[in-house]
Amino acid sequence: MTRTQLFGVIVGLVIVAALTTLRASDPPLLRLARDLTFDEYQRLAPRSFENVPVRVVDIDEASLSEFGQWPWPRDRIAALVDRLSELGAAVIAFDILFSEPDRLSPRSVMRDVAGVDPDLLGLLPDNDEIFARSIADRPVVLGFGLSNAGDYRPPVKAGFAFTGESPFDAPPRLTAATPLRSQLETSAAGLGHISLNPGSRSAVVRAVPLLLSDGGQLYPNLAIEALRVAQGVSTYVIAGAPDIPDTITLIKVGAFVVPVTATGELWLYVSPDRAERYVSAGQVLAPAGASSETRAAIEGSIVFVGTSAAGLQDIRTTALGHNVPGVSLHAQTVEQVLSGRFLSRPDWADGLEILAIAVAGILLVLLTTFVSPAVALGCGLMITALALVASWSAFLYGGLLLDPLAPILAGSITHFAATAYRFLVIDRERRVVRRAFGQYLSPSLLYRIEHTQDALRLGGDDRELTIMFVDVRNFTEMSERLTPGEVVRFLNTLLDALSRHVIANEGTLDKFIGDSIMAFWNAPVDVADHTGKAVRAALAMRETLARLNESDAFGFGSKQTVAIGVGIHTGVACVGNMGAEMHFNYSAVGDAVNVAARIEAACKDVGFDILISDTAAKAAGRCALLEAGSLGLKGKSTRTQVFAVVGDERVAASPEFSELQHLHEQLIGSLRLRFRPRREIVNAAKLKASALCGGLSDFYRRITRRAEHFAGEQMAVENEGRSAE
Template sequence: MTGKPKERTGRRRAFQLVGLGLILFGCFIRVLDPYPVRMTRMIYFDLLQRISPRDYNPDLPVRVVDIDEQSLANWGQWPWPRTLLAQMVKNLGEYGAASIAFDMLFVEPDRFSPARLLKDPSLAGVVSVDHQASKLDNDVLFALEVANWPVVLGAAARQSGDGRAITPHAGIIEIGEAPTAGLVSVPHWTPPAPPLDRSAAGIGGVNVSPLGGMGIIRRVPVLWGGPDGALPGLGIEALRVALGEPVIIAEGTPDEAGIMLAVEIGEFRLPTTENGEIWVRYRRDNPDLYLSADEIMQEPDNPALRAEIEGRIILVGTSAAGLFDMHQTALGESVPGVSIHAQILEQILTGEMMSRSDVTAALELLSFVTLGIVVTAVMARFGAVASFVAGGASAAVVLAISWLAFQNQLILFDVTFPLMGGMANFGLLAGYLFISTEREKRVIRQIFSHYVAPEILDEMEGAGHQLQLGGETQEITVMFSDIRGFTPLSESVSATDLVTLLNQLFSQIGDQILLERGTIDKFIGDAVMAFWNAPLPVEDHPRRAAQAALLMRQALVGFNASDVMKGQPPIALATGCATGRACVGNIGSKRRFNYTVIGDVVNVAARIEQSCRHVDYDILVSCSVYEKTRQDMAMLEAGFVDLKGRTDLEPVFVLVGDRTMLNTPAFQRLEATHKVLIEAIRDRKPSDQIEMICEDCIAQARQIEPGLLNFYGALSGRAADFRSDFQSSQLIFSHHDREPTPTA
């Protein structure tokens, strides 16, 4: 009794160890954070923003001057002469722009400057200007205008090291242990051409992703690391200039170098990643953000334009298709790069800054571990279905926490790894449970196959039979088979040898029962009980039971000739079969029950088996079996027997052979002679006449079934069994015709 609980505990512990191993392996994968894990996390963060994007607020002091297709059509192809850009700066300044940031590069001198045109060999002798005009330089004119207003020019990252160094205009104050040491690094910058770099109020990086970066723009550095020190991004520098702040504060950790926590510009604090990036909180692109450069280039004093520009940060960029400055956002839109800078400024001004810290990552890992423990613990105790429900409920809680954290605090809490990791753990554990269950199922099937035929097992599994207390009444055929002379045999061998002998004997005769789709109910000492037509229907079950009895007789011959029976007297079996209605089902207590049968037919079969000694034949069947198998089995009437516990006498029949024997001329002659013998006994013919007929039967039986010799030898002493006063009422069939008599 204690072995099974210990075995179950051991299996459960092994299962829990497997679950723990999977959890530890998942933690290892999360720490490594391979590309598929990172990308899945990013896609989930994109999904959060797509479900709940930021709203556009037209009152925010940020606008974009767009060099659009209309502007190019009216003012010429790009690049424009710097004189036009100077006019644009002047107009924006007079409209009251708080700062003007160009999301474009002025790397080369203006090719439209008169001084450069005169030096062009291809234009020599074609272009002529007076002496004063020959000294005009558009870059100088542009620089003079830039110096009059709060203008921020852009610098771009590059791979080559040629060119001049760049001097940031913003002072960087570092708090902590060298926080700028871990910034996203730029190999080299492409600064504005002189004298523009000296006249601008600020210089910022125009890049929205690291050099060579492609795809969706999710994070943008607010500070870039470069060979000449930290350089702010274009939008951040535009904000600094608009606020009139001389410095940007970079906040890091006091005990670890190269870790950025936040950037402060005036009253604004921007939480960053450890390498100085911020997560962009996107909104849908809105045309109200843009002002056409064509309108700006017109004459000033436009009240509507002044209302849009005055006191606002103005970013100058382009959406023209041929200028290739389009990027994809987390919302799935393609927008100009200048729009991303504008959206960064908007979220800074509104304080809608998304954040994700090491604490958040640790909580994600804790969520994964918790889900893994829930799945493992519940599955180990209650199975896969309960584990799926519990894991699903836990996953829903984690998903709700992630959504609420994003909606209320703009915290990016990743649920993909906890959920997908939990699903992977569930799948692997369910697979492990399935394999172990299948292994146990095979063991149980192997054990149960000793009781029912394999094909019946297949049908039971396919039909999904459930084991529960109770039963149903139906027609079955019951067999009892007992070893004759068991007591002398048990006295001649040791108990161990006797068990070995019985096991081998029952294995051989049990196989014959299963072969004929029978169900072995139990082994009772030296006897076996079996039944047919349950737990699943078995066609012609009386015939199959009779056939199994014949096969058992054949198997016994081989067993008596085997090595295990050397030196032992041959074993004989007494077998009785009966067909009738009985209650079939699981009978016992709620904790322990047996699948068995209860009914009068069970007692009849048992008593018929006991009558084999009286009849002196090894296989007897009831009248009901005879009725249902008389067309398929070779049987002979054996008279009426008194069954213990029953008032009425029971007609029985000896089972001689199967259909093959039934159709042989030899058996048909014996059957006819046997009928004559029985009629002579019933008609009380002279004993010498009966003896003569009996001798004739014995002579014929010798060639058919030697076991009949003892049967006929004892027949003369059993004359009363054939002369019963009840026999006319008991027999409901004709012994002269093999066709069954119709019944109501």
Template sequence: MGLLARHGSRVAITLLPLVFALLHAVGALPMQFLHRLDAILYDARLRATMPQTLDPRVVIVDIDEKSLAEVGRWPWSRNRLAELVDELFERQQVTLLGFDVVFAEPDDSSGLKRLRQMAEDELRDAAGFQERFAKLQSSLDYDALFARSLANRPIVLGYYFTADREGRKSGVLPAPVMTREALQGRPIAFTRFNGYGSNIDALAKAAPVAGHFNPLTDRDGVVRSIPLVAEHEGAYYEALSLAMFRMLVGRPAVEPGFPRERLVGRDYTGLESVVLRRGQRKLEVPVDDRVATLVPFRGPGGPAGGSFRYVSASDVLLKHLAPGELKDKIVLVGTTAPGLLDLRVTPVGETYPGVETHANVITGLMDHRLLVKPDYAVGYEVVVLLVAGLLLALLLPVFSAPTAVLASFGVVAGLLASNYYLFAVHGLVLPLASALAMAGTAFALNMSYGYFVESRSKRQIADLFGTYVPPELVDEMVKDPRSYSMKATSKELTVMFCDMRGFTRMSEKMEPTQLQELLNQVFSRLTDIIRANRGTIDKYMGDCVMAFWGAPVDTPNHADLAVKSALEMTQAVVQINEAHRTSGIPEIGVGIGINTGTMCVGDMGSDVRRSYTVIGDAVNLASRLEGLSKVYGTAIVVSETARRQAGGFAWQELDRVRVKGKEQAVGIFTPLGPAATLPRELAEELETWEIFLQAYRAQDWNRCDLQVRELQRFAAKKYLYDLYRERVASMRQLPFDPSWDGATTFETK
């Protein structure tokens, strides 16, 4: 509450970016630049953590420019593709084959269709032709040849979904891996498509397992993820990479992995995972709110990327590979040829082969190393924003600019480190942009507010109090300028009057300019002592300086500091006099009066001239005490109230006095120095002095004479003892007065 009272505006300014960041996080006020920044940060983390090593388990058979030049333009005839499949399984002995291409139309390149028409029409009566056609028909049916090579082999075909107005459909879809009933009526936000382009019926029957190869393209045109399971007309179909992995591990069933209902309700629109179950064994594949998985890129793509081995398809067809060179490998057939339009923009390359995205997902599934943006990402983002935002709101307003910079960097470093740790160690992709933007904006607004608003208040405080208050106190005040003002208020303070002795004598012997220089020198020395002890200079009055402690900055030990200043000032005068004796300048002395009490402090005066000062009876008493220093022959006279609050000093009581304008007598004292260093002889002297004062106030003059002689043995030339010796001699002539309270009355100021 104190922080809000002192820095409410600055706290509010700091919290403003937090409010907008929270609105963005919960989707009430989405900001595209933050989504874009999150994508950039994700890409940077991904590139920083890629293994960039070769995975020898997966090989890409590449329909590249070389293959197109040696075999012919795409699409190749299906009999060549049959040869490719046979080579891979029979001679190379691969484990699994997947196609990142689709065979959506029949292959008529053999001329079989035209020959069939001729056999049915103009040449139906040509016996020789019919006989020859019957022998050639099976060898010219390239689709059938290709289907036979696909049949009964671990092969996964590829196809694609579309989402357009017409919703065109071609080819045959594979069996879905999940039905709507499995979702238990939950509104899961699958990626939905209304059309598809799949393989022709003959091939789909020969190789019934197929997976879609659709990527998900983000708003910035970059492919970062694939829908692991997608929806079409109420049925759910797996991606090519998932289909190949399932075939590799024995075709486990695919089930939805629901988040726990105690954490989210049944109306939650995402899945926590896709569960692969085979008997009692299961594997949970984490997915995001679109039932998609982020592609765990291993490194830069393409043949030179170093993540996977690329083999030119023509080298396979032409048997340039040694037998068994690809034994036990998982093979993907795809293309890097630019003309075949299967190059993607990804976080790790702008011309990344689409087939390699599936290779990355397959290896990620095998290694259980998939990145995921979890379903609790929004909750995490809100918590991080609240912690970081409130921390900045509490710290920045009270810190100096350098410390605020360090605190802000610390918060940002903590955000980066924790986010990177969760990413690199646990594979969690969690939002970061909103927190960084919030922290940066909060810092900028806070510093701007401090510079343009609070610095003006601080300059005003410095201008108002700089000539009265020590710089270190001004530094404290400018930290919270609203807590200080010139408005008059009553509070307990300690006030000091210090008068220079011998000034009149010097003025008679010195030139005005010399006198001015000397006076400035002495006052500067005394002022430095006052300011070093947190005192506030009230005013200079001729050869007198007035100061007080406890305002404008609260100082609990104001009486202590005032007495300490007085002792240091008397020591400074001794040093000044030593220099004066050397220079032949008359010596000076000081008389100091100190009192503690309630007084009015503030900006006072007329419309023409005003000053920050103190007034009141307590101030007047201090002035009277300064005058009494001459009477008692001591440099410092302190009231009893000030003495009680100034602990740690050794004191000698001077008298009880009743000054002009005051009916009540007050005790007056002089400090002798720190009590801890008081010499034993001086302690004995003070004990004797206390006995003398008791006898004096009891009007026991004979005893007083004895104690005075004892005191003069301690300090023969001490003016105070001579004063009281004369008082005793004078009062001995008077009769005993039972009403006398032992106080001395002064009728003059």
């Protein structure tokens, strides 16, 4: 890992930590985005309407047109209760506030008339008393609202049993309520608050608080109070989380268990508004009596009485984006409980989403820094798809609300930041490397040097290299017959074709010197089997040159063919960036480089196109090699043994080469003893050689004239012995 990469990882992790902390703090904007995501889920798969025994008796426009404007006198509300009771309603719950005296009551009207006898007032009917008598001993639940003034608390008609820690500080706070008429409050079987989203700034009702608390007493919602009265039970069971105070996990109402949030809210799983849910109040109060369809809808049902009439300001917005009467949301709350179809956001959801942001962010930072932005983008898209599929599946099949948006958004920001850093800093350094080495290295080596620290440091290192020199034979004579433009075209064609094999075998092109190529292996990064790869590159050059000559790629016709000499040596050289700080070349210098150049020059004398030193021969693996003698190279005090490269491992394993090698050893044995080899052995070697490699013919024609190259070592030993004497 380079320092730049390390700094990039640190910057990326800081961004991930910041995003994780931001999600943990859960700012309003993230909450809104999460809510909108869950709204979209409900729009894609809303709760289907089920014909459970829950109905809304709607004081709609038709009812007001027939029975007069709102508010109705409470003797008419009493008549509505009487009629619903006759039709068999299990519970009648009013989403209407009865906090003020009925101003349409005869007693109230006459009280404002001057000169009326007070005794006479006592004989006049009072609509509140009529309404109170109507609801007495009947399953009627009245609603109360919240107030910002006073300290009134409504009486609680039910008891509460608790499991776990105290839940009194968990629900939303009730500071004061709007007082009900005392006779109505006393006569009602149940009282429940009608607030749907107290304290929420959003107009969308997504969750309904089933309980409110003043710190010492709990107050039920209208919906669950109606459900309690319908079952005839007297107590709610509130379950809290073990060892976690101020937390509610579920509410048990009779036979029904309702999962809730930690604050006692029920996530609304909304179904589209349906006409089957409503019964017009005018149909219930019809003078001729209710129809059979109305009786069937009301009988045995939990009935909520409310209004959808325009101007009465009881219209709410659901997660589906629909505007519906507020009373229908109370009804839908009970529908959810009866059908058992709930939505829930588990306690571990926040932790899972925070963990997902951290893990995905770290993964994207590492992939972007060490692999590539494209791979990181692919993984990011996979993470996005996985998050969406997992979140949608959890909602569809388990009713779980898991937010995919926060991890996706955090991952996108992390990937963008890490990619920008890589492009501006890390890849800038690698682009410099590519400009310096792109024409001289294979893609695999280039990738490795890009990821090597201090790749372009000025200076050199001593390391074992395999060095190759390639030279065109008789180039001076050739260039005399060609125009300068033809010489350039010839060199471009030849050098391009030959240098490709250096790159393909993970070599480094050092330089072009006129008609020559210098290349080396095992730098700037380690290359396994570097000598073997250099030899294979040379053999590939031989084959390529043969094809170029056969196809007349140089335009010389059949009169002239192009030949090359290749010298290879393995030894220690100094390799690195050499030159000035602002302008340098990556090259190798040293005795090993000189030896390789001298071996290439010796190809002319030996009569063969590819020669390698003995050190290269030992490291070349199982290639087909023939001893070519010991050469006295210029500038070297000792002779250098060289070998002719006949072919690769496949050739070395062939029976033909084994036979040639046997004949060759006999020849070398005779030459080493300073005997002239028998003619039949030379002819047999030439015959075998022509079948394996055409270039060996000239090699064997010259071999008898090069006896000193094979006896040279023995002569050197004898000379040293005489000097000692």
